[in-house]
Amino acid sequence: MRYKVALRNETRHRLRTKIKKADIVVGIPCFYDEDTIGYVIQQAAEGLAKHFPKYKKVILVSDGGSLDDTREIVIAAPVPKGVEKMAFIYRGLPGKGTAFRSIFEASKILGAKAILTLDSDLRSITPLWIKLMAQPVLSGKYDYVTPYYLRHKYDGTISNNITYPLIRALYGLRIRQPMGGDFALSGDLTKAYLIEDVWMGDVARFGIDSWMTTEAINKGYRICQVALGTKIHNPKEPSLKLGPMFREVVGTLFSLMEKYEYNWMQVKGSKPTKIYDHYKTTEPEALLVDVEGMIGQLQHHYSDCHDIWREIMPEDNFRAVRELAHTKGIKNFKFSLDLWARIVYDFAIAYHEKELPEKEILDLFTPLYFAKTGSFAQETLKMSSKEAERVVEAQAKAFEKEKPYLIERWEEV
Incomplete structure (x- = not known):
């Protein structure tokens, strides 16, 4: 109601x-x-x-x-x-x-x-x-x-x-x-x-x-x-x-x-x-993550999603995702910062195009998010939380760097 x-x-x-x-x-x-x-x-x-x-x-x-x-x-x-x-x-x-x-x-x-x-x-x-x-x-x-x-x-x-x-x-x-x-x-x-x-x-x-x-x-x-x-x-x-x-x-x-x-x-x-102000920080309590399970989401859903992913992403981005989906071993799995920024923008554009239902677009995006999160966890495994902030900042800079890509694709819709 x-x-x-x-x-x-x-x-x-x-x-x-x-x-x-x-x-x-x-x-x-x-x-x-x-x-x-x-x-x-x-x-x-x-x-x-x-x-x-x-x-x-x-x-x-x-x-x-x-x-x-x-x-x-x-x-x-x-x-x-x-x-x-x-x-x-x-x-x-x-x-x-x-x-x-x-x-x-x-x-x-x-x-x-x-x-x-x-x-x-x-x-x-x-x-x-x-x-x-x-x-x-x-x-x-x-x-x-x-x-x-x-x-x-x-x-x-x-x-x-x-x-x-x-x-x-x-x-x-x-x-x-x-x-x-x-x-x-x-x-x-x-x-x-x-x-x-x-x-x-x-x-x-x-x-x-x-x-x-x-x-x-x-x-x-x-x-x-x-x-x-x-x-x-x-x-x-x-x-x-x-x-x-x-x-x-x-x-x-x-x-x-x-x-x-x-x-x-x-x-x-x-x-x-x-x-x-300034407030002293300490290392937060440990939080365990299932890196293998998160990365496995990409590999698990690839066969069901790859045809639609290919429609949402330009060929270069899709090819990079396909390579990630077929990567053997979590230590070899690395979701690059620039690729992730472009993929987020790809799905924002798909949402903007409205050719698919909004819920379906978000469902298709979810396995990629889990894979990215697993990659981040693997990359920062030996870092403190403060050290891992450098990776977060680098990711933010990648979003800024790739913004012209977003604008160019958005204006084509």
């Missing part, structure tokens, strides 16, 4: 009669997070009380209908005097984006000046995060604050290999964690998000972060990054389970290329985005 708002009537009534007003809202989307949500609330509440004693502040937990003790833990979690909290179940399409929508709606009702969003499974958050994230917005200097932290080299592979380099090459801003989950936003920006008619598709799910970042860039909102150290959370191991998330994120990015075609066609190169 399509809902005009994500907040239920009872929740809106509670906000208007119990909370009434807030300067700072910390919003936490959650779903089955009983093991971690209490800690996130504790750290956020302490940060609000310590660093913003004169502001009216509230923590809002938007739950997707958890059947464990997530909401009970939220209700029972102690918070310092002067910090309010509230939990509710949103309505609409189940997903992170709908949870964000409900938080933004609540923030509008409360007249919030700064809205922070936090992942519900954070284990590295400290009270200082709240200060660092909120200050740029409360100062009036920025509308959108993205996190700048060190993640495990195999955590965030969609961002590393697609979202970060693609947004950078298209729109010309280097925003390292465009889908980091932990953001600070101005009230004006969240109101602008709410009027967009996007809440019945991928943006309602995992497409939300990339959509928010892309919209903020293209609508001219003031953006900065804030250093938060190392992100430790319950990472999503880049296995086959990430397939649906990949399709939602990439579908959102490709759709936005249609919307902002005029803008990105004018952009050449990229420029840094201001990073505030």
Whole structure:
């Protein structure tokens, strides 16, 4: 069912009669997070009380209908005097984006000046995060604050290999964690998000972060990054389970290329985005990956997909993919940076052409993404997460280098 708002009537009534007003809202989307949500609330509440004693502040937990003790833990979690909290179940399409929508709606009702969003499974958050994230917005200097932290080299592979380099090459801003989950936003920006008619598709799910970042860039909102150290959370191991998330994120990015075609066609190169503060980083917890299984996705699907891949890709790119599909041994498998950039652009163009259903294009793209991720994991096997950042940066530069290829092919459609 399509809902005009994500907040239920009872929740809106509670906000208007119990909370009434807030300067700072910390919003936490959650779903089955009983093991971690209490800690996130504790750290956020302490940060609000310590660093913003004169502001009216509230923590809002938007739950997707958890059947464990997530909401009970939220209700029972102690918070310092002067910090309010509230939990509710949103309505609409189940997903992170709908949870964000409900938080933004609540923030509008409360007249919030700064809205922070936090992942519900954070284990590295400290009270200082709240200060660092909120200050740029409360100062009036920025509308959108993205996190700048060190993640495990195999955590965030969609961002590393697609979202970060693609947004950078298209729109010309280097925003390292465009889908980091932990953001600070101005009230004006969240109101602008709410009027967009996007809440019945991928943006309602995992497409939300990339959509928010892309919209903020293209609508001219003031953006900065804030250093938060190392992100430790319950990472999503880049296995086959990430397939649906990949399709939602990439579908959102490709759709936005249609919307902002005029803008990105004018952009050449990229420029840094201001990073505030310095936070010491440590090597994140180890994350194991199935390199052989991911690379094997290309080889497994080649026989079924190669005819259509050949239609989507120019001959040179297809021939390189065919060679990869027939490579023996994972140590010999190397998905080059330039080839990957061109293939991402090939699928963006296929999405633009609309000769195949969008879902089919994304399904055809998925095995190639897994193969690229496996290649990245193999290449960085002996590197620290900080050292692996050099490979991520090299990939981003390859996207910029190959952008004329994208423009040339796009204009032929």
